[in-house]
Amino acid sequence: MTQFFRALVAGAMVAAIGAGSAMAETRITYKSAKTASSYYQMAVQIAEAMKQGSGGEIIVTVEESQGSVQNVMETRARGGDYVFTTPPVLVKLAQGGKAMFEGKGSPKFDEIRALFPIPSLTMHFVVRDDAGIEDFAGLEGKKILIGKGSFGAREGAKYLELFGLEGKVELVDVELSNAVAALKNGQIDGFVTAGSFPAPNVIEAAASTGVTVLSLSDDQIAETKRTRLVIPAGTYAGQEADIVTTSLPVVAYTTTAMDDETAYQLTRTYWEQKAAMGEDSAWWNGVDAGLLQNITGKIHPGAARYYDEAGIALTDAQR
Structure with a gap:
């Protein structure tokens, strides 16, 4: 009985460790562009960088997109694990119900928040x-x-x-x-x-x-x-x-449905891995904190926490 009891305890401990690992893992869907585009390739690089920089705790699945307008529109039905890329001007148009978003407005558009800039x-x-x-x-x-x-x-x-x-x-x-x-x-x-x-x-x-x-x-x-x-x-x-x-300018966005800690970890890992990505693809070397000035809307509070820690100034309008 003692040996059997020990085996049960050991099995329970292994299961608990496995459950803890699963809970620690953050899964993100990243929607970018058509597979043939350079922006899809960037998305794949970001996915690899997130896994590498987080020690496997952030797993990013890249989804093909037909374009930035589709990426914005999908915020209406997506949850807190959704990250997408689009020019800031399209977010502004969506929130104002203008141009291609006329008659297609949604309160969800007002919940869009920026994380970090990517190559323009x-x-x-x-x-x-x-x-x-x-x-x-x-x-x-x-x-x-x-x-x-x-x-x-x-x-x-x-x-x-x-x-x-x-x-x-x-x-x-x-x-x-x-x-x-x-x-x-x-x-x-x-x-x-x-x-x-x-x-x-x-x-x-x-x-x-x-x-x-x-x-x-x-x-x-x-x-x-x-x-x-x-x-x-x-x-x-x-x-x-x-x-x-x-x-x-092109920026990676999410919504307020994403919790602050996840937004913080995504943003921190991105900037910490950017130099390594630049060694493989030179387009990352054109990205620096100066591109944050192109973000005309609000930045996610979790991302803002990283920028505050890094000493990168944000405007009042971005908070």
């Missing part, structure tokens, strides 16, 4: 070095590829119109995936792309062909109503000076 969508106007293009005026009469249906394509077309180039640039009807090959073959003089920097297609073009990425003036940036961003000199092969361009 950064505009690149890339031209061949031998095309003789030094500024946007130089695009007149040139063959430029802007792609189809993407944020970069829409933004590129908008900029050409804003800067008086609508109808003066020959837009080449080719998929953006073919841009580097078309540039090499001389079929186009340049292309427009939007993504986190350094952008893989710009890296390839700079290394194989030799390119210039055009800078925008302060007046041009003001016309676009986008966020100013500087790509440091040396980011791309042959780039000797900073590139001044525009960006669309």
Whole structure:
């Protein structure tokens, strides 16, 4: 009987330890972008970083998304384990019931809270070095590829119109995936792309062909109503000076349904693992605490606790 009793006690202890481990494990669903996009790849990196940085206590499952609007809309039905990415402007539109959210409002939108910034969508106007293009005026009469249906394509077309180039640039009807090959073959003089920097297609073009990425003036940036961003000199092969361009900030969000401790641990682990992620993918090196200024809404109290501990200032509006 004594041996049997000891076995029961030992079994109970093992079960208790297992239950404790299960209770300590935090499971998060992270909804980002389409699987083919760089932002889906970032989501996978974040999932790996969370597991590594938390010693396996934070497990992130990455879900494919059809876009940022869908990510925001799903907050209406999701719980406290939901994290998603979107530009801050879409959160503002959702909370105001405007644009694509008109007639689709929900009290849940007012519960959206920011955690941390991720790499911004950064505009690149890339031209061949031998095309003789030094500024946007130089695009007149040139063959430029802007792609189809993407944020970069829409933004590129908008900029050409804003800067008086609508109808003066020959837009080449080719998929953006073919841009580097078309540039090499001389079929186009340049292309427009939007993504986190350094952008893989710009890296390839700079290394194989030799390119210039055009800078925008302060007046041009003001016309676009986008966020100013500087790509440091040396980011791309042959780039000797900073590139001044525009960006669309992107942020990881959750809602007030997430408890403060979970939000704190997610935010702390993200920032502690960011340098390691940057060793694998350079786009993380463009993220720093300065990007927090692009968050126009409120930051989750758990995340704010981390920023307070780290000595990172938040605005009154973000609390």
